[in-house]
Amino acid sequence: MQEDDLNIPSDDWIMQKILNLVPDFEEQGLEDPQTILGPLANYMRPMLISSLKEKRKTLFTENAGKMRHLLDNLQKKLDEAFLNMQLYEKALDLFEDDQSTCAVLHRHLLRTMAASIGDMLFHNLDMHNKMKNGINVEESPDSESITLGSAERTALAKSFPGSLSKKALAVVEALEGKRVEAFMTSLREVAEESGLLLKKLDKKLERTLLHSYRKDLTSQVSAETDPVALLPKAVSLLYIQVHNKALQAPGRAISVAVSRLKDKLDDSAFKILTEYQTATVTLLSLLSASTGDEEDCTSDRIASKRELLGDLMPALKGLVLGTTQS
Structure with a gap:
């Protein structure tokens, strides 16, 4: 030395x-x-x-043992997260013919699930790098909840040694981009450079994950009491039932997602869904325009729409859960 x-x-x-x-x-x-x-x-x-x-x-x-333990834990976390990411990526194919909606869905997945995976990976690789250089650091038990900004990701990527730095910067660029596949490619390269394996989603694993996701969503829909929060969960569950795909859709894409179910549901079921979606959009618009003034008549309309959605909740739950049980 x-x-x-x-x-x-x-x-x-x-x-x-x-x-x-x-x-x-x-x-x-x-x-x-x-x-x-x-x-x-x-x-x-x-x-x-x-x-x-x-x-x-x-x-x-001392750090050698910690480094092995850190990489073992990171591998386990990446296994689950990357498989789920591949599952959600498959649902994007349903909207490839609608460039505007497809772009919204890609960005949503990049800003949420992909960013979470990237931040977890960068945080752990930073700790590993410090341990390798003889710096005493403690592992974070909740590294999955680490949230980094773009500047923080860039700084960490630049601190990594050799070719890992360049590949990590590609991950940062992909997270700021518009296509999920660019992120998946760059993430695989960083993982490979770091001695980590990313499992490919095969048909058997996909069926297992979809079954688990469907079961979890069913429980969430059944227990949901917030009328606004119910809609995206109900739509996601319908997409599993109809398309066998795990859709992750932000509010901006729900309208298109609902409209694409028209040919997959009978008229009465689709009417329940569209009425609920229309009422939800109206309520959110009223909430956005509300000033909070006691004399503002918007508050009465908000209360009325909340009541309407509350009345419609059993029908929507019956539609979605009834389909699940059949």
Whole structure:
């Protein structure tokens, strides 16, 4: 291990440190304190180097176990997250003929699920990099909840060694882009560079994940009491039932997602869905326009629409859950 790697302080630094700790040296009135401090610093420096080498060696040994544990945990988290990401990506194919909606869905998935995966990966690779360089860091048990901004991601990517840095910067660029596949490609390259494996979603895994997702959504729809929050969950569950796809749609895309179910549902079922969606849009528009003024008549209309949605909830739940149970 070279001295430069250990950040060994110079003789001058050691002499200044001695003076700070033992000011008596200057108070002796010596014309040139270095006549004493120089040889003393020269004597202490080899011992300091030896001590730092030993400390770095001990820390590196301790970190080796931590590094293995960190990568093992990261691999497990990536396995689940990347498989789910592939599952949601497959639903995007349903909207390839509608460029505007497809762009909204891609950006939504990039800003949510993809960003979460990227941040978790960057955070853990940063910790791994620090451990590798002999820095004592503690693992974060909740690294999945880490949220980074674009500037933070860029700074971390630039701090990674060698070719990993360039590949990590491609992930940052993809997260700011418009296509999910660009993110998936760049993520695979970073994972491979880091010695991590990303599982490909095969038919068997897809069926298992869809079954689990459908079961979870069914429970959520059944338990949902917020009339506004019910709609996207109901639409997602219908897409699993009708298309066998796990759709992740933001509010801006719900209208198109609903309209595309017209040929897949009978007239009465589609009427229930569109009435609920129209009432939800109206309520959200009223809430957005509300001033909060007591004299504002909007509050009465909001209350009326909330009541209407509350009355429509059982019909929508019956439609979605009834389809699930059939």
